[in-house]
Amino acid sequence: MSHAPQLNLGRLRELLADQQQEQLQALLRASTPSEGARLLMRLDDAERASLFTILPAEDAAQLLNELADSQAAEVLSELPVELAAAIFECFRSNQQADLLALLPDADALLAALSPVTAQRATQLGRHSPNTAGGFMVTEFLAYSDRACVADVINALRANASKYSRWQLQYAYIVDGDRRLVGVLRLRDLLLLDDQDSLHQAMTPDPVRVPAEMPLNELTHAFDRHPYLGVPVVDAANRLLGVVLRADVEEALAEQADRRLLLVSGVLGGDEYRSMNWGDRVLRRAPWLLVSLVLSFAAASVIGLYQETLLDVIALAVFLPVISGMGGNSGNQALAVSIRELSLELVRPHETLWVVGKELIVGLTNGLLLALLVAAIAWLWKRDIRLSAVVGMAIALNISVAACLGGIVPLLLKRWRLDPALAAGPVLAAVNDMCGFLFALVLADLLIPQSSM
Amino acid sequence: MSHAPQLNLGRLRELLADQQQEQLQALLRASTPSEGARLLMRLDDAERASLFTILPAEDAAQLLNELADSQAAEVLSELPVELAAAIFECFRSNQQADLLALLPDADALLAALSPVTAQRATQLGRHSPNTAGGFMVTEFLAYSDRACVADVINALRANASKYSRWQLQYAYIVDGDRRLVGVLRLRDLLLLDDQDSLHQAMTPDPVRVPAEMPLNELTHAFDRHPYLGVPVVDAANRLLGVVLRADVEEALAEQADRRLLLVSGVLGGDEYRSMNWGDRVLRRAPWLLVSLVLSFAAASVIGLYQETLLDVIALAVFLPVISGMGGNSGNQALAVSIRELSLELVRPHETLWVVGKELIVGLTNGLLLALLVAAIAWLWKRDIRLSAVVGMAIALNISVAACLGGIVPLLLKRWRLDPALAAGPVLAAVNDMCGFLFALVLADLLIPQSSM
Helix, strand or coil: CCCCCCCCHHHHHHHHHCCCHHHHHHHHHHCCHHHHHHHHHHCCHHHHHHHHHHCCHHHHHHHHHCCCHHHHHHHHHHCCHHHHHHHHCCCCHHHHHHHHHHCCCHHHHHHHCCHHHHHHHHHHHCCCCCEHHHHCECCCEEEECCCEHHHHHHHHHHCHHHHCCCCCCEEEEECCCCEEEEEEEHHHHHHCCCCCEHHHHCEECCCCEECCCEHHHHHHHHHHCCCCEEEEECCCCEEEEEEEHHHHHHHHHHHHHHHHHHHCCCCCCCCCCCCCHHHHHHHHHHHHHHHHHHHHHHHHHHHHCHHHHHHCCCHHHHHHHHHHHHHHHHHHHHHHHHHHHHCCCCCCCCHHHHHHHHHHHHHHHHHHHHHHHHHHHHHHHCCHHHHHHHHHHHHHHHHHHHHHHHHHHHHHHHCCCCHHHCCHHHHHHHHHHHHHHHHHHHHHHHCCCCCC | CCCCCCCCHHHHHHHHHCCCHHHHHHHHHHCCHHHHHHHHCCCCHHHHHHHHHHCCHHHHHHHHHCCCHHHHHHHHHHCCHHHHHHHHCCCCHHHHHHHHHHCCCHHHHHHHCCHHHHHHHHHHHCCCCCEHHHHCECCCEEEECCCEHHHHHHHHHHCHHHHCCCCCCEEEEECCCCEEEEEEEHHHHHHCCCCCEHHHHCEECCCCEECCCEHHHHHHHHHHCCCCEEEEECCCCEEEEEEEHHHHHHHHHHHHHHHHHHHCCCCCCCCCCCCCHHHHHHHHHHHHHHHHHHHHHHHHHHHHCHHHHHHCCCHHHHHHHHHHHHHHHHHHHHHHHHHHHHCCCCCCCCHHHHHHHHHHHHHHHHHHHHHHHHHHHHHHHCCHHHHHHHHHHHHHHHHHHHHHHHHHHHHHHHCCCCHHHCCHHHHHHHHHHHHHHHHHHHHHHHCCCCCC
């Protein structure tokens, strides 16, 4: 937000070599967190370890906070375990659990942690990611329903410095078995008398979510209620934690980001260029291999019609255009379907509705491009049959591809797979095959052999 | 969260026809908001107007809330202006401004609104979208620095019902000219005496952001500070509103979603299948046309080498495989670059670094697939030169495509364009051209004419 002294990789390395703690700290604090994270990932392992030895644990945690969890875990696992533990203590409870799940040697770290942190992180880690339990934090206030307003105020006063970094709006009221019985907005305490009992003052039967609630239902819960945080309970209604609206929104953003990678044929959730070479190859190679097989299946259609192609070699120029246009049209429909599914604007069984909607757009665009392509063919070869073949093939392929791209994500969703698995690469190969088939079969039918 | 009575389109139409207000209201409230929104967009214009005439304005606003802004604006614009105005009054201030900007006939609506709402929405609407000013809400508490704690508590008490739906954690303290001078956490009021002056009690010089701050910098501001909301000021430090963390996270999620559509070749921000046919064609046709031109440029390479292809017709089978693999590899690199740019893990000028990182992964995968494809060619035609040509062409094309896919988004960003404009369709055509060139030039060089 202000003009910070420029931090670049060279300067960072200089300060590291000279062990200039204060200057390092000041520069990193002055740069944006993402800038610090970017530079961090440009350092090699030894430099990173040396940086974290120099920096206070709080600052190190804030830097790591900016990385993807998988990267932060990788960096932590490279550090001496005592250092890693000190940094780990500075994370929020839900991040501790997330990181712990990703660490290759979690047990060593757990042994080095304070018992409270270790136990809490282990417990939180039992909840599945992308559920309320996985998102929740344990930094919340809970008071017995037998306490009174003055008890809460005194507790807040006594822990003012600890609570100052928590995001608190509510106090949750529990009974003797830690079952959630009510909620109290902290600012409403202002309107109460010191001796009022919490039981009288609280709003009973508050909105709560079970620990197993998945991300999409959490989104609905927050859509429906204006709260910034919602309490999470177990099957016996015991209070486990609080899930914050901002964490749910953040998870949605990450999900949309990962979807882009998956649709583009990058597996494994995420890829960063700072990952090592082998990991990156592993995230890309499988999709390329699948696509290679499909692509050969498509190309074999050309092999079957080699004679036709030898007769009408001009068709070789149009084949990639026809198949490519199908691929594009399919990708467009694919993206719209993936998005509408994630927004729940379409249901997995509504394939007919989607086909209807795609067909009309596919036919319009298909006919438009067919006219163009047929005209180009005519100008080039002055052969009305060639024009007819390529025009019809392109119109058909664009329409079919739009329908396929539209419904494949729905089918995947119905089979409980990630709709984004209908990745561009796979669909493109299918559309290639259709395009080749349309063009070559039509040519075979409409263009007499050796006519050109 | 509970088992609601099933709401489906048929039942909704029935209740509408019978004007069953209470049942409609109960059913919509019981269904998830996104389910309600999905059904809403399946109704025709007349049915929608009739639904909104029956529903209370609050319920109608909640339904519209679930739609994309462009859709909500479309629905509002179909309604009688008095009805639209009544619903409009129920939105949060920042949504009112967003919708107003999208309405075709905003003036008519403004005339029907209460003067306070009309003025506020117009003022908020002056700020650019995707800036702090565009995101901020005007539902916040501000008190004079001359007031005392008791004044705030009395104000809270007097407006308890109005404030109960606001998301308040802080009171902002302003001087006589409405300049922001401090902030006070509401729950800290508990720790103060009634007669303490706000000037003494407040934290002076609070974190604040200028109204012009763009989304990515807002993200940094929230990364750096744990607050759920940050005050927005104008150039003279006058308090204008509050931007909430959840709204910023939500905007990021929407941005990532739109990126998927743009990369897939759907223009114009968003497309929903419930949009009318013409709008949907317009969002897809331009990209298809651009892609058609590029695709012909690529195919013309085949035209130039028709003779070579006639000599080695087997190559016609491999051409789509070679070009397709390049397209896939390019898309993978493209998605990683778009993501790293948006996370600011790579800077637009770091093209060399990206090329280095992509080249190593591209070469690895390229060689892997080259071996496979060369082996297939050998098994089919037993011609070592054909194997060599297709193997080399595929390795080259995969590597070049990975580099291109990696750097094109960086170049677009440098030219201040959206990196996602390097859409799959366009890049695919470029990779097609490279693939054809590699294969046909190599064949021309390595395979003597008429040898097969």
